[in-house]
Amino acid sequence: MPGGVIIASDPARWEWLKSAWAVFQSVGIETARLVTPEEIKQICPIVDVTGVLGGLYDTNEGHLDPYGTTHAYVGAARKRGADLILRNRVVELKPRPDGGWNVVTEKGTIVAEHVVNAGGLWAKQLGRMAGVDLPVTPMEHHYLVTEDIAEIAALDREVGIAVDLEGFTYLRQERNGLLLGVYERNPKHWNMDGAPWDYGMQFALWGSVLADATVCIHAAGWLKAASASPSSN
Numbered sequence: 001m002p003g004g005v006i007i008a009s010d011p012a013r014w015e016w017l018k019s020a021w022a023v024f025q026s027v028g029i030e031t032a033r034l035v036t037p038e039e040i041k042q043i044c045p046i047v048d049v050t051g052v053l054g055g056l057y058d059t060n061e062g063h064l065d066p067y068g069t070t071h072a073y074v075g076a077a078r079k080r081g082a083d084l085i086l087r088n089r090v091v092e093l094k095p096r097p098d099g100g101w102n103v104v105t106e107k108g109t110i111v112a113e114h115v116v117n118a119g120g121l122w123a124k125q126l127g128r129m130a131g132v133d134l135p136v137t138p139m140e141h142h143y144l145v146t147e148d149i150a151e152i153a154a155l156d157r158e159v160g161i162a163v164d165l166e167g168f169t170y171l172r173q174e175r176n177g178l179l180l181g182v183y184e185r186n187p188k189h190w191n192m193d194g195a196p197w198d199y200g201m202q203f204a205l206w207g208s209v210l211a212d213a214t215v216c217i218h219a220a221g222w223l224k225a226a227s228a229s230p231s232s233n
Ligand SMILES: Cc1cc2nc3c(=O)[nH]c(=O)nc-3n(C[C@H](O)[C@H](O)[C@H](O)COP(=O)(O)OP(=O)(O)OC[C@H]3O[C@@H](n4cnc5c(N)ncnc54)[C@H](O)[C@@H]3O)c2cc1C
Pocket: 088, 089, 090, 091, 118, 119, 120, 121, 122, 123, 126, 232, 233
């Protein structure tokens, strides 16, 4: 884990981070601590700490490969007797007189005592199949993936994750470049009635994200130095 730091460049944010740290201490989270701008520079050398008051750092912050993680869960479930059927959409949920469910899938019907709605982006439609209107909606969100950045490639360690709420951004290392997420200042709903079933790796329009990215006050220095690929969701 490379660790991660939330940065404060505004007095109110700095107070908030200090109170968050106090809460962490009271519940026994010992991996978190307050850090100075100089320490932030050590944790994530590409951050411009001009005007930064401090940060809240946790050594346990990090990221993982979602594909590998999911398959680790699958492996554990299989050991406990579970079957895995890939690429098989649930198309209908029918309540049974015994209190269970007939789960109608593209490859046949499965009888289940309980059904867990883990449909993610499609959870709303799955809820409707059971007569439940879940108050959830997808939101547009964008991130940028840069090409390699020489300063990062030269490091012998992974840079820490940095979250800059005044700069509306979070970032982590991706290969020898960066992945920069942008907290949209104008959040937009997307397909409020439910995402298309075949939605996958398509890119959404990313015109507005660059406008948001230009306010990334602490990231601006390296953003000029790196070109971004149109990776968005
Ligand atoms: C590009 C991108 C980057 C992200 N980066 C981060 C990050 O850095 N950190 C972070 O914490 N989060 C990140 N997120 C958010 C994170 O991926 C989601 O919050 C998380 O995956 C939600 O998990 P989930 O299990 O609820 O749903 P999902 O991972 O969306 O899984 C839902 C599953 O249900 C299946 N499904 C849906 N409908 C049906 C049906 N009718 N029949 C059968 N199967 C069905 C889908 O195929 C899918 O496999 C990112 C998301 C995206 C899109």
